[in-house]
Amino acid sequence: MNIALIKTPAEEAFGISLPHRRMEEWRWTDLRARIDRPYPAHQNTVVAKIDVDRLIASSPFAKIKTHRIVFVNGSWDQAHSNFTGLTFEMGVPTSSAIDDPLIHLNGAIEPAGLTLRFESNMDVLVEIMHITTKGAARSMALRNCIEVADGASATIIETYLGEGDYVLSSVMEFEIGLGARLDRVKVEHESASATHLSHVVTSLAKDAKLNEFTLTSGGALNRQNGTYTFVGENADAKIAGAYLLNNKQHADTRLVVDHAVPHCTSRETFKCVMDDHARGIFQGKVIVRKHAQKTDGKQSSHALLLSEFAEFDAKPELEIYADDVVCGHGATAGDINLDHLFYLRSRGIPEAEAKSLLIAAFVGEAFDNVVHDGLRDALVNYAANWLQVRKNV
Amino acid sequence: MLEIQNLHVKLEDEPREILKGLSLTVKPGEVHAIMGPNGSGKSTLSYVLSGRAGYEVTDGSVSFKGENLLEMDPNMRAAKGVFLAFQYPIEIPGVATMQFLKVALNAQRKARGEKELSIPDFMRFVKERAAKLNISQEMLKRPVNVGFSGGEKKRAEILQMAVLEPSLCILDETDSGLDIDALKVVADGVNALRSPDRAMIVITHYQRLLDYIVPDFVHVLSAGKIVKSGGKELAHELEANGYAEFVEKVA
Numbered sequence: 256m257n258i259a260l261i262k263t264p265a266e267e268a269f270g271i272s273l274p275h276r277r278m279e280e281w282r283w284t285d286l287r288a289r290i291d292r293p294y295p296a297h298q299n300t301v302v303a304k305i306d307v308d309r310l311i312a313s314s315p316f317a318k319i320k321t322h323r324i325v326f327v328n329g330s331w332d333q334a335h336s337n338f339t340g341l342t343f344e345m346g347v348p349t350s351s352a353i354d355d356p357l358i359h360l361n362g363a364i365e366p367a368g369l370t371l372r373f374e375s376n377m378d379v380l381v382e383i384m385h386i387t388t389k390g391a392a393r394s395m396a397l398r399n400c401i402e403v404a405d406g407a408s409a410t411i412i413e414t415y416l417g418e419g420d421y422v423l424s425s426v427m428e429f430e431i432g433l434g435a436r437l438d439r440v441k442v443e444h445e446s447a448s449a450t451h452l453s454h455v456v457t458s459l460a461k462d463a464k465l466n467e468f469t470l471t472s473g474g475a476l477n478r479q480n481g482t483y484t485f486v487g488e489n490a491d492a493k494i495a496g497a498y499l500l501n502n503k504q505h506a507d508t509r510l511v512v513d514h515a516v517p518h519c520t521s522r523e524t525f526k527c528v529m530d531d532h533a534r535g536i537f538q539g540k541v542i543v544r545k546h547a548q549k550t551d552g553k554q555s556s557h558a559l560l561l562s563e564f565a566e567f568d569a570k571p572e573l574e575i576y577a578d579d580v581v582c583g584h585g586a587t588a589g590d591i592n593l594d595h596l597f598y599l600r601s602r603g604i605p606e607a608e609a610k611s612l613l614i615a616a617f618v619g620e621a622f623d624n625v626v627h628d629g630l631r632d633a634l635v636n637y638a639a640n641w642l643q644v645r646k647n648v
Numbered sequence: 649m650l651e652i653q654n655l656h657v658k659l660e661d662e663p664r665e666i667l668k669g670l671s672l673t674v675k676p677g678e679v680h681a682i683m684g685p686n687g688s689g690k691s692t693l694s695y696v697l698s699g700r701a702g703y704e705v706t707d708g709s710v711s712f713k714g715e716n717l718l719e720m721d722p723n724m725r726a727a728k729g730v731f732l733a734f735q736y737p738i739e740i741p742g743v744a745t746m747q748f749l750k751v752a753l754n755a756q757r758k759a760r761g762e763k764e765l766s767i768p769d770f771m772r773f774v775k776e777r778a779a780k781l782n783i784s785q786e787m788l789k790r791p792v793n794v795g796f797s798g799g800e801k802k803r804a805e806i807l808q809m810a811v812l813e814p815s816l817c818i819l820d821e822t823d824s825g826l827d828i829d830a831l832k833v834v835a836d837g838v839n840a841l842r843s844p845d846r847a848m849i850v851i852t853h854y855q856r857l858l859d860y861i862v863p864d865f866v867h868v869l870s871a872g873k874i875v876k877s878g879g880k881e882l883a884h885e886l887e888a889n890g891y892a893e894f895v896e897k898v899a
């Protein structure tokens with residue numbers, strides 16, 4: 256099916272075509288239709304330091320000591336960044352040539368970025384932050400590459416914060432070396448009218464370990480793609496995520512876990528909370544190549560729908576070519592369990608508080624993937640605030 | 649304390665009536681045992697008293713400490729002193745038992761206009777009571793009832809009761825699934841709560857529990873009605889003769 260579509264104003268401005276609902280992976284997120292006006296790149300926005308400081312302070316991790324690498328409106332902000340002891344190279348990394356619409360879009364916007372290399376165990380939290388300040392509707396892009404050398408370990412935090420109407424495209428590449436370990440925590444807390452598009456490419460060498468958690472809570476429109484490729488045996492990837500969505504927020508995650516070699520383990524755990532008219536989508540594909548025997552790959556996505564108008568779609572896909580594997584997936588969507596609710600209320604807990612407790616418990620299971628106590632506590636707090644605001648509505 | 653008059657209850661989405669004119673008066677300090685065949689409506693009564701949804705009261709009234717109980721939210725009833733130890737305690741994944749107890753106790757105190765307990769005071773308060781019921785610290789860290797054995801769940805219910813200190817304790821088959829030692833532990837826990845201003849409704853199938861928790865009254869609930877009431881010796885009669893007499897009467 257090759258239909259030549261008339262270019263939309265946004266496509267004219269970007270100079271590329273955008274994915275649309277007739278493409279299977281984009282059936283729930285018609286980016287072409289949803290980006291309904293041009294978002295020109297490289298707009299000169301006047302930046303007041305006070306705005307940047309305020310946005311940084313609004314990060315859920317504001318109180319945690321991290322090495323911050325701050326980008327403001329698509330450009331590196333040296334003054335707010337701290338590279339002490341880090342090995343890095345400013346400039347956009349040359350990406351592995353992946354044919355993906357989000358990577359093309361990222362290239363079209365001309366990203367800023369860097370390569371960070373962890374040579375050994377670094378006992379610091381490195382936080383890559385993107386801040387968008389109020390200004391004309393525009394697009395911005397980031398492209399970063401994180402290399403965790405053989406035997407090294409790293410914790411990378413990504414925080415996305417902003418104000419106003421914009422498109423933010425982020426491409427991240429993670430290379431986890433032999434026996435290396437990466438803890439990745441991402442918080443997407445873009446402005447309420449923003450579009451957040453992210454593509455993550457991760458490769459795991461022999462004996463590598465990945466612990467990943469992404470929280471999707473801001474933005475009007477979110478799409479995150481992730482590909483995880485096992486290139487060496489005995490590697491382990493734990494990929495968890497949570498959605499806390501309300502109003503008309505839309506979040507679509509599509510992950511591809513590629514078991515290209517034997518003896519690797521993958522776990523995908525997504526806990527999605529949708530209130531009001533929010534819509535969540537989880538598409539998870541697990542590929543087990545012919546020689547990837549003893550693969551252990553499990554995927555689960557669970558949705559809690561807090562309003563009759565909220566919606567969740569899950570599309571698990573297993574593509575298994577090896578015969579000696581343990582793979583499985585499970586997806587559920589439901590509202591708050593009334594037996595649980597009654598039990599709590601019968602002990603004196605008022606309805607709203609009981610619901611909050613149950614919602615927090617529901618997403619909390621995904622937070623458990625966050626290894627660092629301080630970060631996990633900050634996320635629990637974030638969820639508590641989200642619930643508090645919800646209760647006050 | 650509790651005055652149930654001519655209570656008629658049906659399921660919300662079925663015409664079937666489950667309680668058919670039940671009356672019961674419970675005064676402070678009293679322990680009432682309710683026995684009766686399976687399906688006679690014992691748990692339904694306990695749910696209706698604690699405010700579970702899904703039931704419709706078609707006639708009769710329930711007053712608790714002079715107020716219309718049936719008009720109150722379940723959490724309000726709890727704050728006023730009603731506590732149900734569930735026949736089948738619910739597992740709540742992701743909510744630690746200790747946190748649950750704290751939120752529940754503070755919510756009740758708040759509803760009664762009392763001050764919240766400080767965290768150290770609260771911890772001491774719970775640990776003391778947990779120890780008496782052979783409940784380990786480790787169990788308190790686990791999510792509410794998740795992975796607890798049948799007997800552990802029943803002990804956890806009694807712990808909640810001991811922490812929340814209700815004025816009306818309804819125990820729905822708290823003895824079922826308990827081994828003999830656990831039965832004694834639970835009975836001791838319940839007896840420790842007996843006081844002149846606290847009443848209990850103990851639902852059970854077995855007279856043995858009533859050897860430990862000695863009731864002032866025993867009632868037979870059959871087909872939605874109390875068909876016979878007596879003293880503690882009635883439990884022995886039932887143990888010997890079964891319910892045949894009452895079941896026939898209704899049929």
Ligand SMILES: Nc1ncnc2c1ncn2[C@@H]1O[C@H](COP(=O)(O)OP(=O)(O)OP(=O)(O)O)[C@@H](O)[C@H]1O
Binds near residue numbers: 686690693
């Ligand atoms: N939610 C419900 N849906 C359908 N039927 C119900 C419901 N609740 C109660 N019933 C029915 O009402 C009747 C009384 O049930 P209840 O659980 O109160 O009995 P019980 O006396 O506690 O029995 P047991 O001794 O077995 O615990 C039973 O026939 C039961 O099937």
Ligand SMILES: [Mg+2]
Binds near residue numbers: 690691
């Ligand atoms: Mg019962």
